[in-house]
Amino acid sequence: MTRIVIADPAAVFRAGAAATLEESAGFEVFQARDRAGLDEQVAAHAPDLALVAIDLPPAGGFAVLDDLLEHGVRVVMWASSPNASTIVDAVRRGAVGFLEKSIHPAALVGALHGVARGESALSRTLMNRLVAGLQAAERRQHLLERTAVLSTRERDVLALVARGLGNRQIAAELAISEFTVKRHVHNILEKLGRHTRTEAAALYQDAATAEGAREPASA
Numbered sequence: 001m002t003r004i005v006i007a008d009p010a011a012v013f014r015a016g017a018a019a020t021l022e023e024s025a026g027f028e029v030f031q032a033r034d035r036a037g038l039d040e041q042v043a044a045h046a047p048d049l050a051l052v053a054i055d056l057p058p059a060g061g062f063a064v065l066d067d068l069l070e071h072g073v074r075v076v077m078w079a080s081s082p083n084a085s086t087i088v089d090a091v092r093r094g095a096v097g098f099l100e101k102s103i104h105p106a107a108l109v110g111a112l113h114g115v116a117r118g119e120s121a122l123s124r125t126l127m128n129r130l131v132a133g134l135q136a137a138e139r140r141q142h143l144l145e146r147t148a149v150l151s152t153r154e155r156d157v158l159a160l161v162a163r164g165l166g167n168r169q170i171a172a173e174l175a176i177s178e179f180t181v182k183r184h185v186h187n188i189l190e191k192l193g194r195h196t197r198t199e200a201a202a203l204y205q206d207a208a209t210a211e212g213a214r215e216p217a218s219a
Contacts, residue, residue: 002116005041007032008053013101020105035064042071054079069094076121097121147207149191157184162201
């Protein structure tokens, strides 16, 4: 028998998944509605698997991942509509799968049997989101590395260029000479490998967006 604990604050999902697994062969099922209950079930039953909701109280499903992994529990996260960055973060933190709560009962059983055999659990739709999320993360990292070569003053100048200010306005804003602004702009274009102010401004705006998007949103 594969011992599995379902940790979810929503009784309807928790009980539904438990009933589905109990009706199938090969699972011994335990339930928890929050972190404290999950800790109790892990201590009492040493489950092989855990199906953990992303919004598990009090601090979310990611907060329990490290402890579960330390106990040798294979973890599958699930959520109603997980976004790409959430799936990427779950996999990077050690989850072996991610499922949507709308999954068909038979598919749920099959996915968790697969996890018990050492496989990963990810639907085609979520796999596509995972790939898209990894590509987006790679692009963000690339953009941040490109702009990291700029000095603090060059970043100040580029930020004002991105706002559409001309050299004279930038000079007044930063209390430096217009000649110095021109020199900074030249260095910025050279370091970023861009030919025009517009191209450099677009790269800066993309990098600024990437900087703000590094922390994944909850599903």
